[in-house]
Amino acid sequence: MAHDGSVLEAIKAAYEYNIIDAILIGDKDKIIEESGKIGLNALNFEIIDEKNPAFAAKKAVELVSLGYADIVMKGFLETAIFLKAILNKETGIKKFDLLSHVAVFELPDLDRLIILTDAAMVMAPDLKEKLEIIKNALIVANSLGIECAKIAPICAVEVVNFNMPCTLDAAILSKMSDRGQIKNCIIDGPLALDNALYKEATLHKKIKSEVAGCADILLAPNIETGNAIYKSFAFTSRAKNSGILIGASAPVVLTSRSDSYETKLYSIALSILVSKTLGGLYVQDTFN
Amino acid sequence: MAHDGSVLEAIKAAYEYNIIDAILIGDKDKIIEESGKIGLNALNFEIIDEKNPAFAAKKAVELVSLGYADIVMKGFLETAIFLKAILNKETGIKKFDLLSHVAVFELPDLDRLIILTDAAMVMAPDLKEKLEIIKNALIVANSLGIECAKIAPICAVEVVNFNMPCTLDAAILSKMSDRGQIKNCIIDGPLALDNALYKEATLHKKIKSEVAGCADILLAPNIETGNAIYKSFAFTSRAKNSGILIGASAPVVLTSRSDSYETKLYSIALSILVSKTLGGLYVQDTFN
Numbered sequence A, B: 001m002a003h004d005g006s007v008l009e010a011i012k013a014a015y016e017y018n019i020i021d022a023i024l025i026g027d028k029d030k031i032i033e034e035s036g037k038i039g040l041n042a043l044n045f046e047i048i049d050e051k052n053p054a055f056a057a058k059k060a061v062e063l064v065s066l067g068y069a070d071i072v073m074k075g076f077l078e079t080a081i082f083l084k085a086i087l088n089k090e091t092g093i094k095k096f097d098l099l100s101h102v103a104v105f106e107l108p109d110l111d112r113l114i115i116l117t118d119a120a121m122v123m124a125p126d127l128k129e130k131l132e133i134i135k136n137a138l139i140v141a142n143s144l145g146i147e148c149a150k151i152a153p154i155c156a157v158e159v160v161n162f163n164m165p166c167t168l169d170a171a172i173l174s175k176m177s178d179r180g181q182i183k184n185c186i187i188d189g190p191l192a193l194d195n196a197l198y199k200e201a202t203l204h205k206k207i208k209s210e211v212a213g214c215a216d217i218l219l220a221p222n223i224e225t226g227n228a229i230y231k232s233f234a235f236t237s238r239a240k241n242s243g244i245l246i247g248a249s250a251p252v253v254l255t256s257r258s259d260s261y262e263t264k265l266y267s268i269a270l271s272i273l274v275s276k277t278l279g280g281l282y283v284q285d286t287f288n
Helices: A005-016 A028-037 A053-065 A079-087 A127-143 A165-178 A193-197 A199-205 A223-236 A261-278 B005-016 B028-037 B053-065 B079-087 B127-143 B165-178 B193-197 B199-205 B223-236 B261-278
Strands: A023-026 A046-049 A100-106 A114-117 A149-153 A185-187 A217-219 A240-246 B023-026 B046-049 B100-106 B114-117 B149-153 B185-187 B217-219 B240-246
Touching: A005 A028, A005 A261, A023 A028, A023 A053, A028 A046, A053 A079, A100 A127, A100 A223, A114 A127, A114 A223, A127 A149, A127 A165, A127 A185, A127 A217, A127 A240, A127 A261, A149 A165, A165 A185, A193 A199, A193 A217, A193 B223, A223 A240, A223 B193, A223 B223, A240 A261, B005 B028, B005 B261, B023 B028, B023 B053, B028 B046, B053 B079, B100 B127, B100 B223, B114 B127, B114 B223, B127 B149, B127 B165, B127 B185, B127 B217, B127 B240, B127 B261, B149 B165, B165 B185, B193 B199, B193 B217, B223 B240, B240 B261
Parallel strands: A023 A046, A114 A217, A149 A185, A149 A217, B023 B046, B114 B217, B149 B185, B149 B217
Antiparallel strands: A100 A114, A100 A240, B100 B114, B100 B240
16 A cells, blocks of 8 residues: 555655665555655656555465565554465465564664564463564574674663563563573573663673673563664664564564654665575574 | 762752752761762761661651651662552652653653653552552653643553453543543553654554654553663663652662662652652542
């Protein structure tokens, strides 16, 4: 459903950067009209005329299955309809156990990119789901050139507290990492957000950790925490950001209407990197 | 246990601003020594020599009970020992049903102060506890001159979702507010952090709400979300901030070692405003 001004704007920018080609699926007349408004010649692209959102989503997913497309991007349709096409057991493209949201931020005062998961997809992950979320995030880390990502399970404190279940999960994941049960990363938590991100915050508390102060991946304990961190980074700290879904055979760009045009562009760019990683053999090796 | 350099530094600044007088309880020799290091003459203040942390905390609380002090501030002792003295059923100063943490932020790009609760005290509040947290936060709002605070229960989404319990709580609290069961405020949620804080974020989603885009109080669904927002605002957005405990007969300054000297000073300043409100009759009228 590519007949959406803000989506077309991101497509235009990515096309002008010469990093993508696009197949536009949706209402052909509207696509041409909306493209015209932003100075984009839609006829540069293949256009598939399809006014029904469910059929349009199914078509997009099919193009990935057939190898004609490397990335799927959501346009002007309901998220539920879009996801249904991806997750469909017969015609969908779900590849891993879990579809999760992975965001990447360029924060002020930090010289590394920060990966945040999950801010938008998995609501209250249990330990097994946290492992799948980590696996998906490692694909993104690998795509960004991080070979051994440092993962901080985020809690409200940096000590195990029997009354705070996410601190127990954090301790368990850390020990699994120690024992080599999760490869290509170092997990150490519980950590609070400040001592995950900033060296100076770890000094006061004298935390001994290979992850504290230098985390690459923030693992949120629940969707509320993940979403609040996402919104605070993006809106309050004005950090550049991108977000995609991982778990399908292709990266999925599912930005929100409230996301800026830059966020949509960066999400497309991230998807390109990730689609190369997904094509490789890296994924199978992550877990024992 | 006032023999703590960073606490004494905040005391010194507040004293020089002429907004406090202090009674220093702790190891007298160390208090004088630490004060000397930062150019503070400890003999400006009454000093009570007490080396035992539990006794020192009990003494501080007693001074409030007897009307000799308006604010209690934590020094160099364990939080658990400090809180035990406050919550002690015979000699403590607990006044309301719940002791909760209330933080106040001056965020970039916003022309109003933002109150956040609970980032540090109540772990997984149920509905009844959320009401108490709101009551405590309204004391702070009132102290800041906000007569009818706009309260946003923060969730990951702005719609009710049966699989996300905090969205159900948000709906219930909102209706209680509609029916006048909670006075001196307007509660409307669920809201995500961006559409609670920023008008522009509400426009894309066409949210009709008296609170969206202009919330004064952010009610976190759990301590992990509250703490992550706190840390992101304070460390990533570099927002000026202060935090105190409400629920006792006096405001309690319980800053962390990792908090900056400014945060400690602002927390003292906030306590002064709140101690005036606590002396009034406002509190009793909040609930039907």
